[in-house]
Amino acid sequence: MRHLARRLGRTALLSSAAALVAATLVATPAWAHVTVHPTTLPAGASDIELTFRVPNERDDADTVGLQVFFPKDLPLLTVDVRPVPGWTSKVDTETLATPIRTDDGPVSQIVTDVTWTATAGGIAPGQYQDFEVAAGSAPKQPGAVVFKSLQTYSSGEVVRWIQVASALDPNPDSPAPVLTITPAGTSSVAAGVAATAGAPSSTQWVAISALVVAVVGLVGVVVLFVRGRRPQGSGAGDDGSGPVPPSS
Numbered sequence: 001m002r003h004l005a006r007r008l009g010r011t012a013l014l015s016s017a018a019a020l021v022a023a024t025l026v027a028t029p030a031w032a033h034v035t036v037h038p039t040t041l042p043a044g045a046s047d048i049e050l051t052f053r054v055p056n057e058r059d060d061a062d063t064v065g066l067q068v069f070f071p072k073d074l075p076l077l078t079v080d081v082r083p084v085p086g087w088t089s090k091v092d093t094e095t096l097a098t099p100i101r102t103d104d105g106p107v108s109q110i111v112t113d114v115t116w117t118a119t120a121g122g123i124a125p126g127q128y129q130d131f132e133v134a135a136g137s138a139p140k141q142p143g144a145v146v147f148k149s150l151q152t153y154s155s156g157e158v159v160r161w162i163q164v165a166s167a168l169d170p171n172p173d174s175p176a177p178v179l180t181i182t183p184a185g186t187s188s189v190a191a192g193v194a195a196t197a198g199a200p201s202s203t204q205w206v207a208i209s210a211l212v213v214a215v216v217g218l219v220g221v222v223v224l225f226v227r228g229r230r231p232q233g234s235g236a237g238d239d240g241s242g243p244v245p246p247s248s
Contacts, residue, residue, distance in 0.1 A: 032057065032128075034066070034149045034161045036177035043184045045138040052177060055128040058153055063123035065152030066131060067115045074145045074181065077102060078136040079111040084129070086120040104136075122154060138181055145179040 032055040041048060056063045070076055077100065081089045092112045099106035116131050123129045139145065148162040163172035 033175060034151060034177055036147055036179050039178070040180045040182055041138045043138060043142050043181050044140045046136065048135050048138050050133050050135065050179065052131045052133075052147070052149070053128055054123060054131065054151060056123045056125050057159075058155070058157070059125050061153040061155040061157065062118070062121055062125070063129070063151060064118040064154050065116065065122075065150075067113055067150040067152075068131075068177075069113045069148045070111045071146055072110065072112075074139040074141070074143050075100070075110040076135040076139075076145075077107045077110060079114065080134045081114060082132040082134070084116065084131060086122075087116045087118055087129075087131075090115045090117070140184075142181050142183050145181060147177040147179070149177060 034055075035053050037051045037053060052066065052068055054063060054066055070079070072094075079091065081091060083089070091114050093109045094112045096108050096110060099108040100110075101107075114131075114133065144164075146164055148160075151159040151161060153159075159174065161174050162176050163169070163174045164176055164178070165172060
């Protein structure tokens, strides 16, 4: 009976470890956050279109609001919003103390934020919605255009996608959407390849960490399994108290 119990225990441990590895590989890619597309543009590119993609990460609430803040250090001088069925949009602007000179003349107002509000059900669990804007041109100098965003759920929860990657925290938990402005003449494809060739993303780090934990656990189970198969001393029973009785 003891041998049978040991075998069942080992089988259960091995099955649990295998299930942990499988769950890690399957469940991790579901993690997502608010993003901007494209992720790169050459400096000075004209007639650009940006798409803010918003997935619903909750199982018990709909996404009913999105507010995207536009930076002032690398501003988009003109922004037009594409209508989204079932949503209203509101564009806030700010008057500059010193107008920005452009090829089309001075610009004295810039967009500070755009807010989309659901008039119907919003974004249901397991779904996503794209919110699109058109801008006259990208900034003329390279840099990172950070669009800090607030995602509101029907439960009243507000998720703040406002963290910016840094040397101390290259993969923040709640990253803001970032558009990288590359030097003029750099293709978006080449810039995208260079960006993806860098450090792993937050999702990849989560997957790697969970997989390492699963593998370590599996190695421990194998060690226990091997130890349990070691032959016991001759002349001793299962409990080591005496000789094994002959089988009838």
